[in-house]
Amino acid sequence: xxxxxxxxxxxxxxxxxxxxxxxxxxxxxxxxxxxxxxxxxxxxxxxxxxxxxxxxxxxxxxxxxxxxxxxxxxxxxxxxxxxxxxxxxxxxxxxxxxxxxxxxxxxxxxxxxxxxxxxxxxxxxxxxxxxxxxxxxxxxxxxxxxxxxxxxxxxxxxxxxxxxxxxxxxxxxxxxxxxxxxxxxxxxxxxxxxxxxxxxxxxxxxxxx
Numbered sequence: 001x002x003x004x005x006x007x008x009x010x011x012x013x014x015x016x017x018x019x020x021x022x023x024x025x026x027x028x029x030x031x032x033x034x035x036x037x038x039x040x041x042x043x044x045x046x047x048x049x050x051x052x053x054x055x056x057x058x059x060x061x062x063x064x065x066x067x068x069x070x071x072x073x074x075x076x077x078x079x080x081x082x083x084x085x086x087x088x089x090x091x092x093x094x095x096x097x098x099x100x101x102x103x104x105x106x107x108x109x110x111x112x113x114x115x116x117x118x119x120x121x122x123x124x125x126x127x128x129x130x131x132x133x134x135x136x137x138x139x140x141x142x143x144x145x146x147x148x149x150x151x152x153x154x155x156x157x158x159x160x161x162x163x164x165x166x167x168x169x170x171x172x173x174x175x176x177x178x179x180x181x182x183x184x185x186x187x188x189x190x191x192x193x194x195x196x197x198x199x200x201x202x203x204x205x206x207x208x209x
Contacts, residue, residue: 018043024165031067034090038066038102045166048178049119051133053092053140053156056116056166056173057099059108065168066103070095072132073139092139100147115144116153116173118164133157 018029026044031037033052037045045067047054058065074093104110120137137156144151153173155162161178 031069033069033071036068036095036099039168040064042169048163050121050123050161053119053136054164058114058168058171059112061112062107064106064108066099067166068095068099073135096143114152114171115149118155120156121161122159123161
């Protein structure tokens, strides 16, 4: 079973719609900006990242794992810090907290969590928040360190967008670095989500292909 949760307190979807990916011969589920998903099913989680960051976390013994996709760290552009309890999955602290807590509720143990993180590219030159990709990447690394969770794999920063394919059952991750920072899929997704925000207040076992 699996459930996906969205930003701004939207209810969970008991059965998020997926699709079959013939290239990977796998049932797939997309994780969009401001969402996180936890599953104990044999599926592939997919997301596309520009300046956003995704954490892929699982417990190999409990056979449960998940992915989030956040667009902003919790620090404000002027350096002021907001609480990690900010209740929106668009913010890094809340997205990380909710993903980890949901895993623990489903039988995961904090001591066994395997964490891999991706994204944080400098791809949105027009974003008014300075260095948002780098700030997102630094945030997730600092957050994990503060929580005592080690990173077993990562592909962060640089100037490229990425497509991430994550298999929670095995922990395998395949990352495709997209050929151009002007990739329309990434820019369309992040630009749309950025407009919604304005309307409402590799190392480790990672395979590049």
